[in-house]
Amino acid sequence: MGNGSGTAQGNTRARFEQWARNPLCQANTLSAVHNVRMADVARHLGYRPSFGQSVFALTRGNNFERQILRDEGARLLEELIRTDVLPEGAKGLADLRVRMNGGPLPSLEEAIEATKGLLGALADPSGPGSPPRPAIIASPTVLIPKGVMLPEAVLILDVLAVRYDRGRPELTVGEIKTYPDRGGHTDPHQLAGARAQAGIYLHALELLLAELGCGDRVRLRRTGCLVLTRPGSNFPSVRAGEDLRYQTERARRGFELLEAAARGLAPFESPGDDPIDAVARAETEYSEACLRFCDRASQCHAAALEAGNPAVLGDEVRRFLGEVDLGRAVALLNGGDPRTAGERDLLRRLRRAGSTAHP
Incomplete structure (x- = not known):
């Protein structure tokens, strides 16, 4: 039931x-x-x-x-x-x-x-x-x-x-x-x-x-x-x-x-491959939803935090920052120069958001 x-x-x-x-x-x-x-x-x-x-x-x-x-x-x-x-x-x-x-x-x-x-x-x-x-x-x-x-x-x-x-x-x-x-x-x-x-x-x-x-x-x-x-x-x-x-x-x-x-999906390496070990080796993609259902969420959250993955602050932040990691986002907020097209676009959106919040 x-x-x-x-x-x-x-x-x-x-x-x-x-x-x-x-x-x-x-x-x-x-x-x-x-x-x-x-x-x-x-x-x-x-x-x-x-x-x-x-x-x-x-x-x-x-x-x-x-x-x-x-x-x-x-x-x-x-x-x-x-x-x-x-x-x-x-x-x-x-x-x-x-x-x-x-x-x-x-x-x-x-x-x-x-x-x-x-x-x-x-x-x-x-x-x-x-x-x-x-x-x-x-x-x-x-x-x-x-x-x-x-x-x-x-x-x-x-x-x-x-x-x-x-x-x-x-x-x-x-x-x-x-x-x-x-x-x-x-x-x-x-x-x-x-x-x-x-x-x-x-x-x-x-x-x-x-x-x-x-x-x-x-x-x-x-x-x-x-x-x-x-x-x-x-x-x-x-x-x-x-x-x-x-x-x-x-x-x-x-x-x-x-x-x-x-x-x-890539098949297991051999018929004798340990399925648990195969899942443990597979690539992970952290999302805030993981905190509500996955027993590996703490491990993936820690890895995402170390990598500067914006997903640690929520999926909305990840979508807003796009390809820019947290370290570079903080640098841009502190006046750093953008290095990529993605960073230039993010900086424009941050400035637009700032001007909208403080007319």
Whole structure:
């Protein structure tokens, strides 16, 4: 679920988000594509990892998911109907969770095949037998093809709501989080992160439906829902109608860029090359975003500071100074003569900024 339950789910989604936060860093790209944890690289280099999710948060997330999916998803179903994600009278739960996450399926491979089979049955209700018509699908599982991430990677979606009263079966992506829904006071950064994750899931479903050849018989809503908690309880609070168009396009474009980056990566020196050492040797590109997710951020910050990289003062400063390092920028501010075209341009912009600030 959204709190990272299930190694494959949390890992794959986190790898994409890790790459998206700093796609210019070759070491970061290598880490994400080849599934080499940057925490292990940091330990290899003698640094203490500083990121990770607490056992308490993971346990609470797992418990919340189990509670809202109990009794055919009764708690979640009631809230989805109340917010008009599902119509009155909707019922039925298809539980595609694996056993390690409290579900009935023995493996991810079976979950992947079960997801394909269920979506295919929804798209072709005239097929053999009596196809299931669940209102909720828990943990549908999608395979990301090799080439985007190496090896092949798996995305386990949190939940899908399915309604059948509008012609084609209509799927709504739901992202589950355990933080409380405080209406207009819910942390906007947390909401943005949840929407970004839901956008990844929506794009993954697009890919799967296209692979199955049933994209014209099953409708994917471009609005999703966030399943949060009611303050002080383990009951769900659904935020419906979350616009996911931008987040889905971000995921689509991101996967294209990540696949291109994967193709352009230099291979490991030999089959026996240590992946952790390979990431440690790769070129790095420091960004202020690194401070929020990368276990090597302190090392790269120190190296950038020593090199006079303007990024240590933030990405806006780096963009403003361009190719000019901090030492030369200070020299220009102190009256030094510009040496390059870039420095002359920077000096003009600094003077213009100064005259604007002091008319």
